[in-house]
Amino acid sequence: MTAHPCLTASSGSGRMASSRLPILLALVFSSFSFVLPHSNRVMWFQDLFPPNVCPINAKANTFYGIMFDAGSTGTRIHIYTFVQKSPESLPELEGEIFESVKPGLSAYADQPEKGAETVKRLLDMAIDAVPPHLWKKTPVVLKATAGLRLLSEEKAQALLLEVKEVFEESPFLVPENSVSIMDGSYEGILAWITVNFLTGQLSGQNKHTVGTLDLGGASTQITFLPRFEETLKESPGDFLTSFEMFNSTYKLYTHSYLGFGLKAARLATLGALNMEAVDGQMFRSSCLPKQLEAEWHFGGVKYRYGGNKEGETGFRPCYLEVLKVVKGKLHQPDEIRGSSFYAFSYYYDRAVDTNLIDYEQGGVLEVRDFERKAKEVCDNMERYNSASPFLCMDLTYITALLKEGFGFRDNTLLQLTKKVNNIETSWTLGATFHLLQSLGITY
Ligand SMILES: Nc1ccn([C@@H]2O[C@H](COP(=O)(O)OP(=O)(O)O)[C@@H](O)[C@H]2O)c(=O)n1
Numbered sequence: 001m002t003a004h005p006c007l008t009a010s011s012g013s014g015r016m017a018s019s020r021l022p023i024l025l026a027l028v029f030s031s032f033s034f035v036l037p038h039s040n041r042v043m044w045f046q047d048l049f050p051p052n053v054c055p056i057n058a059k060a061n062t063f064y065g066i067m068f069d070a071g072s073t074g075t076r077i078h079i080y081t082f083v084q085k086s087p088e089s090l091p092e093l094e095g096e097i098f099e100s101v102k103p104g105l106s107a108y109a110d111q112p113e114k115g116a117e118t119v120k121r122l123l124d125m126a127i128d129a130v131p132p133h134l135w136k137k138t139p140v141v142l143k144a145t146a147g148l149r150l151l152s153e154e155k156a157q158a159l160l161l162e163v164k165e166v167f168e169e170s171p172f173l174v175p176e177n178s179v180s181i182m183d184g185s186y187e188g189i190l191a192w193i194t195v196n197f198l199t200g201q202l203s204g205q206n207k208h209t210v211g212t213l214d215l216g217g218a219s220t221q222i223t224f225l226p227r228f229e230e231t232l233k234e235s236p237g238d239f240l241t242s243f244e245m246f247n248s249t250y251k252l253y254t255h256s257y258l259g260f261g262l263k264a265a266r267l268a269t270l271g272a273l274n275m276e277a278v279d280g281q282m283f284r285s286s287c288l289p290k291q292l293e294a295e296w297h298f299g300g301v302k303y304r305y306g307g308n309k310e311g312e313t314g315f316r317p318c319y320l321e322v323l324k325v326v327k328g329k330l331h332q333p334d335e336i337r338g339s340s341f342y343a344f345s346y347y348y349d350r351a352v353d354t355n356l357i358d359y360e361q362g363g364v365l366e367v368r369d370f371e372r373k374a375k376e377v378c379d380n381m382e383r384y385n386s387a388s389p390f391l392c393m394d395l396t397y398i399t400a401l402l403k404e405g406f407g408f409r410d411n412t413l414l415q416l417t418k419k420v421n422n423i424e425t426s427w428t429l430g431a432t433f434h435l436l437q438s439l440g441i442t443y
């Protein structure tokens, strides 16, 4: 973790139940709107700390919100700063401080105290970033996603309890239900809110919202605003959610597929997902280098895996293996075939790993670009042996998920984006809007 640069700057300037019915979210943001961060703000200090987030520069009308993302592969803190320039004006999102640690909380399933310690280390950053006189007014919340959803209730609750203690020992405002497992449908909706807010689609007249695709370690989400009546009629009831925000009502299509995140998909491909006991068993796949034999830890379990020593390897057999994991398992709304989507998390990471996009810039890809890369990597595994042994499997899974899972066309456009105006494209911002609104925090 990086030390807080504000301290070294010399001048000082420097789990809810899921329902089969449409969910009516109580997200009424109409009285609490936000203005977009300026794209031309001062460059962020060491990419992390905008100078205006340093406590010393805190203005009387600045307020903060702290949101933890307890993901299956890592825990992240997002400290958002908002500024209200005048009592009449809407609060503006000023900036974000972001830091992350690996592994995620679920890796501490048998050591909940150690897991909570990782949260404490991140929370210490907020102590430095938020001025002391605002600590008591700054809410802190942690929402866990698929990693904890997959743990037993008992283990997940033990972790959450330890985290709650860390929060209660901190000087921050700890709202009721501050530590929880988030329902998958909220994950998709909140990420959709974040992306559409950051891209300016939730304000003004010419609203042209964009759909979002999130590929986590253990689950994956698809969310969009249907344009056709057919989509509303043909979708399962629990895939549709209505909510009101910024004086508009939105009825979104959203679903979170548990067990379809990239890492869970690796286990599913290997035939090791949801196995009661894996004790020493070797799982083999044509998506892995022939001679490979290794171990992999995920969700607190150790797996042995390797290549098809004698059998086939390469894209074709790998695609057939991966296809079994996705085919017929996902709902395919017709209207998405030709629409473009914002895609992030592992879509982004694997596109960066294979030079399809630049890490800083992101970029626009077609679905077929992932297939082309998957073929290139899988049919030349010896050339890619310095990268992750799972690169072929991951790219092939992404290809199959997009094409056979969701039903996208080869030429569907994907806008790969990590940050917009220096703010992470994560569900955490949407969750923070909801949090601040529910607490009535504005000036
Ligand atoms: N703020 C964040 C959080 C996760 N991620 C990415 O999300 C993927 C991991 O997902 P995750 O650990 O949140 O897993 P889930 O719990 O969402 O299944 C990795 O590709 C991370 O790099 C990100 O890019 N930015």
Ligand SMILES: [Ca+2]
Residues within 6 Å of the ligand: 071, 072, 145, 216, 217, 345
């Ligand atoms: Ca995630």
